[in-house]
Amino acid sequence: MIAKWVLIAMALLGIAISFPASAEVRVFACEPEWAALAREVGRGHVKAFAATSKRQDPHHIRAKPSLIAAMRRADLLFCSGAGLEVGWLPILLRQSAKANVQPGKPGHFLAADYVKVLEIPAVIDRSLGDVHPEGNPHVHLDARNMIPLALELSRRLAAVDPPNGQAYAEQADAFVDNWSEHLTGWQGRALKLNGLPVIVHHKSWAYLIDWLGLTQLATLEPRPGIQPTPGHLSRLLRSSRLRPAKAILRTPYDPPEASDWFSSKTSIPVLKLRYTVEKTGSKGSLKALFDNMIAQLETVTTVVDGDK
Numbered sequence: 001m002i003a004k005w006v007l008i009a010m011a012l013l014g015i016a017i018s019f020p021a022s023a024e025v026r027v028f029a030c031e032p033e034w035a036a037l038a039r040e041v042g043r044g045h046v047k048a049f050a051a052t053s054k055r056q057d058p059h060h061i062r063a064k065p066s067l068i069a070a071m072r073r074a075d076l077l078f079c080s081g082a083g084l085e086v087g088w089l090p091i092l093l094r095q096s097a098k099a100n101v102q103p104g105k106p107g108h109f110l111a112a113d114y115v116k117v118l119e120i121p122a123v124i125d126r127s128l129g130d131v132h133p134e135g136n137p138h139v140h141l142d143a144r145n146m147i148p149l150a151l152e153l154s155r156r157l158a159a160v161d162p163p164n165g166q167a168y169a170e171q172a173d174a175f176v177d178n179w180s181e182h183l184t185g186w187q188g189r190a191l192k193l194n195g196l197p198v199i200v201h202h203k204s205w206a207y208l209i210d211w212l213g214l215t216q217l218a219t220l221e222p223r224p225g226i227q228p229t230p231g232h233l234s235r236l237l238r239s240s241r242l243r244p245a246k247a248i249l250r251t252p253y254d255p256p257e258a259s260d261w262f263s264s265k266t267s268i269p270v271l272k273l274r275y276t277v278e279k280t281g282s283k284g285s286l287k288a289l290f291d292n293m294i295a296q297l298e299t300v301t302t303v304v305d306g307d308k
Ligand SMILES: [Zn+2]
Pocket: 059, 131, 132, 137, 138, 202, 203, 204, 224
């Protein structure tokens, strides 16, 4: 038996006291949205860790030791794929040497493999710095994609944790029922957003734009991943006079200078949309994410109506 003072000393030193092994499946999610989905489908059986936060650009993350350690503990890896994490995920996989989450294993789950990927280029060319050579990887922003992903996630969870397979299947079905109702509501609201002309900083929003029927007029980046240049911005300024956008969309992690400058020249408002969920708390729900983004877009359609 461990003496009480030893336990107190261990607690003070921050040493983990080992209790009987928990049956929780540990999910390593590259982005917070996948941790949120894992918590929904795996409720009660899953502990999800998000490698990035909403303030971090998921294209560019440092493969730091804490992430390698987290991957070593993982039973299931859940990431966007389509090259979004190409700069850091392969390093984590190699350095962690965790066998069950390597490509090809049931514990290696990439969202882009289960949904329709948009903007796949005819010719793959990274030489100009394009960060989307495999197509657009920001697949979570079409809310419809959550349905096939929830179902596949339940199968992956069942594969790594067979005793709870039934629970995962039931929770995924419940999620799908619920989500389908939300989709109906959001798509009803999207009727008023149809055709809304927007400019985006980076092509982070391709799936949201496709799903809600917005019209993307231009990107402030001359190519995905290349920061805006003065020449590109002045060309956009000229074309914007002919066909002005109603909003400039950027994520919380995009550098603000170009969109703020463009807004100051054109009076087009900048919408800093959430892009993903908070790691925890009430802003951590996927439903809240889409509710919030649509509500923000609705603020500029009011202006559209007022123009008429
Ligand atoms: Zn991107």
